[in-house]
Every structure is written in C-alpha cells, then in structure tokens.
Amino acid sequence: MEPFRQHKGIVAPLERANVDTDAIIPKQFLKSIKRTGFGDNLFDEMRYLDHGEPGQDCSQRPKNPDFVLNREPYCNATVLLAGRNFGCGSSREHAPWALKDFGFRVLIAPSFADIFYNNCFKNGLLPVVLPEETVERLFRAVEAEPGYQLAVDLPAQTVTTPSGEVLAFDIDGFRKHMLEQGLDEIGLTLQHADAIRAYEERRRREAPWLFRA
Amino acid sequence: MAGRTLYEKLWDDHVVRDNEDGTSLLYIDRQLVHEVTSPQAFEGLRLAGRQPWRTDANLAVADHNVPTTDRRGGIADPVSRLQVDTLDDNCRTYGITEFGMNDPRQGIVHVIGPEQGATLPGMTIVCGDSHTSTQGAMGAMAFGIGTSEVEHALATQTLVQQKSKTMLISVDGEPGPGVTAKDIILHIIGTIGTAGGTGYAIEYGGSAVRNLSMEGRMTICNMSIEAGARCGMIAVDDTTIDYIANRPFAPTGEQWEQAVAYWKTLHSDPDAAFDRVVHIDAATIQPQVSWGTSPEMVVPIHGSVPNPFKETDEARRTAYARALEYMGLEPETPMTDIWLDKIFIGSCTNARISDLREAARVVEGRRIADNIKLAMVVPGSGLVKKQAEDEGLDRVFKEAGFEWREAGCSMCLGMNPDQLSPGERCASTSNRNFEGRQGQGGRTHLVSPAMAAAAAVAGHFVDVREF
Numbered sequence: 001m002e003p004f005r006q007h008k009g010i011v012a013p014l015e016r017a018n019v020d021t022d023a024i025i026p027k028q029f030l031k032s033i034k035r036t037g038f039g040d041n042l043f044d045e046m047r048y049l050d051h052g053e054p055g056q057d058c059s060q061r062p063k064n065p066d067f068v069l070n071r072e073p074y075c076n077a078t079v080l081l082a083g084r085n086f087g088c089g090s091s092r093e094h095a096p097w098a099l100k101d102f103g104f105r106v107l108i109a110p111s112f113a114d115i116f117y118n119n120c121f122k123n124g125l126l127p128v129v130l131p132e133e134t135v136e137r138l139f140r141a142v143e144a145e146p147g148y149q150l151a152v153d154l155p156a157q158t159v160t161t162p163s164g165e166v167l168a169f170d171i172d173g174f175r176k177h178m179l180e181q182g183l184d185e186i187g188l189t190l191q192h193a194d195a196i197r198a199y200e201e202r203r204r205r206e207a208p209w210l211f212r213a
Numbered sequence: 214m215a216g217r218t219l220y221e222k223l224w225d226d227h228v229v230r231d232n233e234d235g236t237s238l239l240y241i242d243r244q245l246v247h248e249v250t251s252p253q254a255f256e257g258l259r260l261a262g263r264q265p266w267r268t269d270a271n272l273a274v275a276d277h278n279v280p281t282t283d284r285r286g287g288i289a290d291p292v293s294r295l296q297v298d299t300l301d302d303n304c305r306t307y308g309i310t311e312f313g314m315n316d317p318r319q320g321i322v323h324v325i326g327p328e329q330g331a332t333l334p335g336m337t338i339v340c341g342d343s344h345t346s347t348q349g350a351m352g353a354m355a356f357g358i359g360t361s362e363v364e365h366a367l368a369t370q371t372l373v374q375q376k377s378k379t380m381l382i383s384v385d386g387e388p389g390p391g392v393t394a395k396d397i398i399l400h401i402i403g404t405i406g407t408a409g410g411t412g413y414a415i416e417y418g419g420s421a422v423r424n425l426s427m428e429g430r431m432t433i434c435n436m437s438i439e440a441g442a443r444c445g446m447i448a449v450d451d452t453t454i455d456y457i458a459n460r461p462f463a464p465t466g467e468q469w470e471q472a473v474a475y476w477k478t479l480h481s482d483p484d485a486a487f488d489r490v491v492h493i494d495a496a497t498i499q500p501q502v503s504w505g506t507s508p509e510m511v512v513p514i515h516g517s518v519p520n521p522f523k524e525t526d527e528a529r530r531t532a533y534a535r536a537l538e539y540m541g542l543e544p545e546t547p548m549t550d551i552w553l554d555k556i557f558i559g560s561c562t563n564a565r566i567s568d569l570r571e572a573a574r575v576v577e578g579r580r581i582a583d584n585i586k587l588a589m590v591v592p593g594s595g596l597v598k599k600q601a602e603d604e605g606l607d608r609v610f611k612e613a614g615f616e617w618r619e620a621g622c623s624m625c626l627g628m629n630p631d632q633l634s635p636g637e638r639c640a641s642t643s644n645r646n647f648e649g650r651q652g653q654g655g656r657t658h659l660v661s662p663a664m665a666a667a668a669a670v671a672g673h674f675v676d677v678r679e680f
C-alpha cells in the first residue's frame with residue numbers, strides 16, 4: 001500500500017450529516033469483483049441525473065450541475081470535508097475504494113462510522129476527526145474561497161489552513177504507523193504465527209467444540 | 214477481581230497477543246463469507262501466494278445477488294452471475310464449505326449461521342457485512358468487517374482490534390400487545406440516535422429482552438449497526454441453549470456438556486461496570502414506523518411526520534427537510550394517512566420463522582388492499598421457507614395476495630431484480646431506509662412484520678393493535 005505522510009490539496013465541501021455508504025457507492029456497483037474502477041461512480045446518485053449501471057461510459061452521462069464534485073475546482077479536490085457520522089451503513093470497502101479512485105486522500109468530518117473509518121486505513125485514505133465547530137468553520141472558509149486548500153501532516157497530526165492556523169487531530173498509534181509506512185497488515189500479523197498457533201492449541205484443549213470440522 | 218461485562222469476557226478469551234500500541238490481535242472462531250465482499254479478498258490471497266489459515270472456520274453462501282424467483286435457470290444478470298460464480302470457484306479452490314444457490318440450506322448469511330449452529334455462544338464471528346451484529350444474540354462477539362479484514366481473517370484467523378467501550382441498554386417491564394422486537398430496537402435507535410452507539414459494544418439486557426425468543430433477540434442485535442455500534446450482544450440463558458441444541462454444526466455428547474458449562478458463564482457479572490447505561494421502559498414503547506431516510510427518524514404509529522420548521526437545531530432542520538423532500542411527505546401528516554405501493558417482508562432483521570408467523574396471523578383470511586402493487590414475503594433461508602410451508606403459512610400469504618419467494622436478501626437492498634421504482638413507497642421489515650436503498654428514488658418505511666402485514670391489508674399504515 002502507498003504510504004501516507006503529508007498531503008496538500010483542494011477541499012470539496014459536502015455539508016451533510018450521515019452520508020451513508022449506499023450514497024458513496026450505490027449497490028449496483030458492488031457487483032464488480034475488482035478493487036478498482038469505482039471512482040466514476042462515487043456518489044453516483046447525487047452526481048448524475050440518470051440511473052447508473054456498472055460498465056457504462058460515465059463521460060456520456062448527464063451530470064447534476066449542482067453537485068459539488070461536478071464543479072470546478074472541486075472536481076480536482078483531494079480533501080473531502082463532510083458532516084458528522086460520515087460513512088455510516090454497510091461495511092462495503094467499495095466506499096473507500098471509490099473515494100480513493102476519485103482522487104481523495106484525506107477525509108475530514110466531526111465523526112465517522114466505525115467500520116468505514118477502519119476501512120479507510122486499509123486503503124491509504126486518511127480520515128481526520130475534527131471538532132464539530134472547527135468543521136463548521138472550515139465549511140464557511142471553503143464557501144468563501146473556492147479552491148481553498150488544506151495541508152495535512154500525518155506524522156505531526158496536524159491540518160494547516162491557508163492562513164497558517166494549525167489544527168491538531170488524534171489518531172491511534174497503530175493505524176498511524178501502518179499508514180505512514182504503507183505496511184501490509186497481513187504480513188505483519190503473520191510474524192506472530194507462532195503466537196496464533198500456541199493460542200489455537202490451548203483453545204483446542206479448553207474448547208474443542210470450536211474446532212469441529 | 215472486579216466483575217467483567219460479557220464483552221470483556223469474550224474479548225479476554227480471544228486475545229492472541231496485546232500489541233504495544235493498545236490494540237490486540239484477536240482470534241476469530243468463525244468467518245461467514247458471501248459473494249459481494251469476498252472476491253477481492255480471495256484475489257488478494259492469490260496475489261500474495263497465501264492460503265487460508267483454517268478452512269474449516271469458514272462457511273460461505275451467496276445471498277445478496279440471488280434471484281428470489283425460480284432459480285433453476287440460474288441468474289439472468291451476467292454481472293450478478295459472475296459474482297456468485299466467483300464465490301463458488303473460490304470456495305472450491307480453497308476447500309471452503311459453501312451452501313450453493315440451490316441447496317435447501319441456502320439463505321441470508323446472518324440467518325443461516327445461527328440456524329445451522331455454525332455460530333455459537335462465546336465465539337468471535339466476523340463477516341464482510343455490517344449486519345453480522347445479528348449473531349451477537351447468541352452471546353457471541355459478532356461484527357462486520359471490510360474486505361481487507363476478510364482477507365486478513367482468511368489468511369491469519371485473527372484481526373487486529375481496538376477494544377470498544379461498553380454500553381448496556383436495559384429494557385425493562387412488559388411491552389404492550391403488538392409491540393415486537395423490531396419496535397423495541399427502532400425505539401432504541403430513535404432514542405440514542407444513529408451515532409449513539411459509535412465506539413461502543415452494546416449489550417442488551419433487562420426483562421423485556423430476556424423474555425424475547427432467539428429470533429427476537431437477533432432482530433434487536435441486527436440493528437445495533439444502525440445505532441452506530443459494530444456489535445450488539447445478549448447474555449446466554451436457557452433460551453439460547455435450547456435454541457442451539459441439535460443444530461447441525463452444534464457440538465454433541467461430551468463436548469455439548471462441556472460447551473454448555475462454559476456458555477453458562479457468558480453473561481455480565483452483577484458488579485461489572487459499563488461505560489454507559491441506558492434504561493428503557495418497555496411499557497412506553499409503541500409500534501414504530503420510520504418516516505425519513507435514517508433509522509433514527511422514527512415515530513410511534515399514532516405520531517405524525519415531524520415539522521422541520523419546528524426544529525431549533527439547524528443541522529436537524531436541514532436533515533429533516535431533505536428527508537421529507539426525498540420521502541415525498543408533508544410535515545405533520547399522521548402516519549396512518551401514509552399510503553403504500555409495496556410491502557416487503559424479509560431481510561436478516563425479520564425473515565425468521567417467528568416473523569413470518571406474526572405476519573401470517575395478521576393477514577390470515579384477509580386480502581391485500583387494491584392500491585398495493587406488490588406484496589412479497591422472502592424467507593430468510595430455504596429451511597425457514599420449508600418450515601413455513603409445513604405450517605401452511607405460504608398458503609395464508611398467497612391467499613391474501615402476497616408473493617411467496619425463494620430465500621435471499623432481495624429487496625432489502627435490491628442487488629437482485631427485486632427493487633422499488635422511483636417514487637414508490639414501501640413498508641419494509643428490513644433495517645435501512647437510506648435514499649435509494651431499495652431502488653433509486655424508492656421510499657422505505659421500516660416496520661415490524663406484523664405492522665407490514667397490517668399495512669398490506671389496509672393499504673396504508675395502521676396500528677396493528679386496532680386491527
């Protein structure tokens with residue numbers, strides 16, 4: 001996985017709470033057996049005026065001119081600013097795949113749904129939690145200045161505004177480390193294969209019914 | 214030693230090692246696999262040249278894409294077919310047990326796990342599906358994961374996890390007649406909100422929960438995710454143990470005795486401390502109907518659609534106005550004045566046998582209203598379907614004008630042909646009323662099976678208690 005350290009980019013505002021994974025990537029696109037190619041269908045129902053199906057040429061579809069990602073300069077945004085509980089709903093990892101495929105690297109919201117938050121880290125996408133008032137303030141700043149950019153520094157755990165204001169954020173150490181290094185989590189876990197085997201042996205004695213074939 | 218909560222007991226029993234950063238490597242006893250979230254995980258294994266750690270810990274079934282009409286001809290949609298074929302191929306390649314589309318045991322993954330006794334108390338259970346929380350009703354730690362974690366669990370039989378905070382939701386007292394498990398959980402979500410459980414593992418307790426059947430408990434745990442929690446659970450008691458006895462994957466003989474002795478320890482100790490406790494008086498719960506596009510947007514059946522202009526909180530006002538626009542509803546419309554186009558009785562929330570019995574009792578000897586274009590019953594599994602047919606429930610439904618379908622997720626999310634058309638309004642026993650969930654532009658109202666059945670007969674929402 002691609003490591004994440006610093007990133008600076010245009011912020012797209014999506015001022016809605018509870019944006020769910022069905023809205024991020026509608027179910028018909030979940031039929032793909034691939035990990036890539038979801039970017040054109042990110043927010044499909046909000047982004048296009050017709051009904052989308054997998055395998056279409058999206059450049060030919062009628063776009064909703066009012067939707068933020070269809071407008072300059074937001075179509076080139078790499079930072080998404082959203083309302084609370086972003087990513088609620090299903091566990092589909094297609095949601096972070098679609099955001100990443102579109103070009104997003106950072107998501108900022110007052111809160112994220114659990115599974116979605118976790119899925120972001122597996123895909124080199126950094127979800128940043130900032131207080132509701134701060135996010136509110138950022139929405140107003142983006143509104144006042146289209147093309148507004150934010151700089152995010154993962155090692156320092158900061159977001160810096162164009163005026164130089166530094167906003168600190170929290171993140172747990174393990175996730176930070178994995179993302180910074182772009183590590184393969186399975187490979188890391190397999191370094192503990194002996195511990196897993198030892199656990200299994202003990203459980204097999206204590207709770208043999210768990211190991212019935 | 215201070216008492217431990219059920220969650221803490223389950224956690225402690227599955228720690229393989231504690232990492233330096235406060236996370237732990239947890240052992241996973243059971244992984245359920247379905248066709249939508251697994252292909253990329255198997256692909257990942259293949260690309261890395263890895264093998265599943267323990268094939269016998271996995272059980273696979275296709276449920277999201279399968280047609281609910283006659284299946285003998287296979288799946289018509291080529292994209293859906295490829296996804297189901299890919300699951301079949303992967304299971305064959307890696308030697309994973311799969312219930313194929315035409316196997317009588319096929320069904321919604323969260324229905325068949327408990328039904329087969331494949332998910333048991335004390336287990337850690339994962340699946341690439343958020344409603345895995347359903348199975349916490351067995352006294353297990355069951356939670357949904359993303360595809361990367363599906364791959365991780367396949368390859369290592371473990372997951373790296375951060376311990377959650379604990380919340381007890383205690384529902385005490387006697388619920389009134391006509392108030393079901395679905396009404397209890399909708400009421401809970403309406404009370405704590407869709408982010409109320411974020412960061413928590415929820416345990417449901419109290420006399421009203423204790424008195425529920427296993428099916429009802431599963432309905433409650435199912436919607437934990439709608440309350441923001443990754444897992445919901447209920448302590449083991451005799452109801453749990455009786456439910457498991459003699460199921461195909463359940464232990465037998467000496468191992469059964471051993472297992473039962475252990476399962477009986479799976480409850481929170483009396484002196485265990487929770488990070489948050491919520492008390493709910495069951496007697497105050499009315500049959501619920503959702504009016505909006507988030508499961509927290511619910512009111513009792515005698516309530517009305519809220520008026521956004523009366524909301525003082527701005528975010529809420531905007532959200533309400535948007536929801537009403539999408540739902541095509543006017544503020545302050547009484548819920549009983551909302552007319553419907555379709556009725557869906559199904560999903561991992563409410564498609565077990567007791568759900569079908571409750572709905573059948575309401576429609577028996579009656580007909581669906583003329584304005585209902587389609588009313589369908591989709592059993593949660595092939596075995597639920599068979600049981601219902603043995604009890605004659607299929608006839609009751611068919612005589613009332615319902616369609617009687619094959620098992621699967623169906624119109625819960627409409628990945629197969631069962632969908633709402635734009636603007637169509639549906640009373641649904643499923644768990645999500647998000648925009649477009651049941652079909653683009655479709656309008657979903659979440660209710661219990663009995664309420665959906667009553668609405669089918671009346672053509673609009675009605676109080677099942679006065680029915």
Ligand code: SF4
Nearest residue numbers: 344560561622625626
């Ligand atoms: S029935 Fe609905 S909620 Fe349950 S697993 Fe299927 S799609 Fe998901």
